[in-house]
Amino acid sequence: MNYVSTRGQGSPVSFEDALLRGLAPDGGLYVPESWPQLPANWQVDLKDAPYTEFALLVAKAFAGDSFDDAELRTLVDQAYAPFDHPDVAPLLELASDLYLLELFHGPTFAFKDFAMQLLGHLFEIALKRRGERRTIIVATSGDTGAAAVEAFAGRTAINLFVLHPEGRISEAQRRQMTTATAKNVHNIAVNGSFDECQQTLKALFADEAFRSDVSLGAVNSINWARIMAQAAYYLSTLARLGRSAAFSVPTGNFGDIFAGFVAHKMGAELGPLVIATNKNDILHRALSTGTYKVAGASPTLSPAMDIQIASNFERLLFEVLGRDAEALKSLMADLARDGEMTIPPGALSAMRELFLSDRVSDQETLDEIGEAHAKYGIVADPHTAVGLRAETRVLGGVPGPHVVLATAHPAKFADTVMKATGESPALPAKLASLMDKKERFDRFPPDVDQIMTYVRARI
Numbered sequence: 472m473n474y475v476s477t478r479g480q481g482s483p484v485s486f487e488d489a490l491l492r493g494l495a496p497d498g499g500l501y502v503p504e505s506w507p508q509l510p511a512n513w514q515v516d517l518k519d520a521p522y523t524e525f526a527l528l529v530a531k532a533f534a535g536d537s538f539d540d541a542e543l544r545t546l547v548d549q550a551y552a553p554f555d556h557p558d559v560a561p562l563l564e565l566a567s568d569l570y571l572l573e574l575f576h577g578p579t580f581a582f583k584d585f586a587m588q589l590l591g592h593l594f595e596i597a598l599k600r601r602g603e604r605r606t607i608i609v610a611t612s613g614d615t616g617a618a619a620v621e622a623f624a625g626r627t628a629i630n631l632f633v634l635h636p637e638g639r640i641s642e643a644q645r646r647q648m649t650t651a652t653a654k655n656v657h658n659i660a661v662n663g664s665f666d667e668c669q670q671t672l673k674a675l676f677a678d679e680a681f682r683s684d685v686s687l688g689a690v691n692s693i694n695w696a697r698i699m700a701q702a703a704y705y706l707s708t709l710a711r712l713g714r715s716a717a718f719s720v721p722t723g724n725f726g727d728i729f730a731g732f733v734a735h736k737m738g739a740e741l742g743p744l745v746i747a748t749n750k751n752d753i754l755h756r757a758l759s760t761g762t763y764k765v766a767g768a769s770p771t772l773s774p775a776m777d778i779q780i781a782s783n784f785e786r787l788l789f790e791v792l793g794r795d796a797e798a799l800k801s802l803m804a805d806l807a808r809d810g811e812m813t814i815p816p817g818a819l820s821a822m823r824e825l826f827l828s829d830r831v832s833d834q835e836t837l838d839e840i841g842e843a844h845a846k847y848g849i850v851a852d853p854h855t856a857v858g859l860r861a862e863t864r865v866l867g868g869v870p871g872p873h874v875v876l877a878t879a880h881p882a883k884f885a886d887t888v889m890k891a892t893g894e895s896p897a898l899p900a901k902l903a904s905l906m907d908k909k910e911r912f913d914r915f916p917p918d919v920d921q922i923m924t925y926v927r928a929r930i
């Protein structure tokens with residue numbers, strides 16, 4: 472399978488190139504040239520299969536030209552071994568036709584581990600094969616950074632720089648990154664929002680000299696391999712249920728839910744997909760009004776979703792525009808110039824065929840954590856609570872199973888959970904041990920030049 476840029480420039484590249492580059496040189500995002508189809512009967516044949524079979528299925532479909540079957544088998548076995556639940560992505564029945572898909576059993580307790588663990592191994596093999604090194608710079612709204620540190624710490628061919636918005640992530644999230652002792656991990660606290668971190672990252676990528684001098688790579692969800700890896704848990708869930716299902720997905724950068732779209736494109740029967748946003752509701756407004764309009768991101772109780780520029784939305788736009796790269800480019804130019812773009816009516820109705828959306832306030836998030844605790848005996852983290860509330864509100868009349876993605880472990884957001892339930896969530900030993908470790912990070916404003924100088928000096 473080869474990959475093309477959503478902005479249409481350049482010739483198609485291999486999976487390995489798309490993996491190591493992250494962003495396409497024309498500023499677009501890589502998407503597969505065509506959509507591989509699931510084998511007939513997959514849902515029945517894999518009904519009781521272990522999680523790694525689903526990971527292998529998508530990896531073979533999307534990365535099979537760059538890695539052979541035996542390599543991929545080893546990779547997925549290694550990637551999911553550190554998960555602390557035998558099902559890896561367990562499906563918990565909350566009520567009749569209501570399920571929670573627990574995606575927080577990885578080493579850093581958020582769904583980001585599903586893709587990042589795999590990426591760590593993919594990068595290692597690919598770089599070794601080429602005899603190359605990479606500088607990976609990642610912007611994090613809290614969980615990506617920790618997952619990247621866990622996946623890349625100590626890997627000799629890689630230097631990892633993590634930009635996090637200072638004061639806008641939880642203490643547990645910050646400590647997971649800043650207590651890392653590996654020499655190849657560098658933490659930067661940016662005095663700004665996640666969007667500013669992400670803009671800085673994009674500006675670093677746009678600088679050709681810098682990009683090639685430091686061999687820049689990206690593992691944000693703009694990296695296709697992340698989306699690929701996440702499609703596996705939609706498939707494992709559908710196989711387990713044995714029928715179609717609707718999914719409610721706590722959404723920020725549109726990566727996790729786009730993985731559901733990928734499963735759909737591969738022929739899996741599913742839907743609707745609910746885009747559950749917090750107060751930073753650009754995607755909910757876009758779907759409701761047809762105008763994708765950037766407003767300032769404001770801090771909420773679900774910080775991993777405090778995002779106003781949802782990078783992966785570009786991939787969906789490309790699809791619903793019938794893969795018309797010129798049309799897409801002109802919309803992205805509108806967005807860059809005016810801070811908004813109007814989704815053409817045909818594209819908007821195509822989106823609405825599969826996607827629904829909702830916006831959940833902080834108060835509703837707190838209420839939902841309390842109600843879910845009382846009703847189902849579960850402790851939901853604030854992001855998961857956004858998904859739960861959206862499910863109740865938006866999927867009410869939709870028949871069949873509803874699956875809410877539980878994107879993080881509640882202990883990562885202990886203060887909010889305490890406020891909502893009156894009890895502090897039990898802290899996994901691994902998180903508890905971070906609290907008295909020494910932190911290491913440097914502070915910068917969201918200034919491209921200063922950060923560039925720092926990166927060059929450090930590698």
Ligand SMILES: *Cc1c(COP(=O)(O)O)cnc(C)c1O
Pocket residue numbers: 581582583613614615692721722723724725726727728775776854855878879
């Ligand atoms: C990253 C994250 C999200 C948002 O996922 P996207 O792929 O950015 O839409 C939701 N919840 C948690 C806990 C996260 O870490």
